[in-house]
């Protein structure tokens with residue numbers, strides 16, 4: 001199993017959600033966060049140099065899924081989230097050791 005943490009533009013969440021729905025993911029969490037990337041938030045150009053100002057609102061989307069699901073989830077996030085402009089966000093994929101459904105005690109992929 002893998003955990004996919006995607007930082008996306010808030011205004012792209014609906015689009016990403018629709019695409020994820022169409023590939024049948026089992027669950028997801030979304031949180032409003034603030035972050036900065038290489039441009040450190042809002043970019044301003046002053047005398048030919050880019051300056052960065054602040055943290056910007058983003059959405060952190062977290063999905064835990066079976067390994068074989070990961071490529072299509074990543075594709076859906078890219079397709080739904082990309083504008084081609086600076087600040088489109090990033091996707092992090094990490095291994096997950098265990099998942100437990102609290103109600104039933106099921107473990108592993110069966111608990112997803």
Ligand SMILES: Nc1ncnc2c1ncn2[C@@H]1O[C@H](COP(=O)(O)OP(=O)(O)OP(=O)(O)O)[C@@H](O)[C@H]1O
Nearest residue numbers: 007034035036037038039058085086087088089090
């Ligand atoms: N290395 C990182 N670690 C954790 N969060 C990050 C990292 N890089 C980016 N983020 C998160 O992703 C958001 C968007 O990052 P952004 O897309 O601007 O990255 P970038 O590397 O600057 O790429 P680009 O050049 O396309 O803007 C940030 O506001 C932050 O929340």
Ligand SMILES: [Mg+2]
Nearest residue numbers: 037038039087
């Ligand atoms: Mg950036």
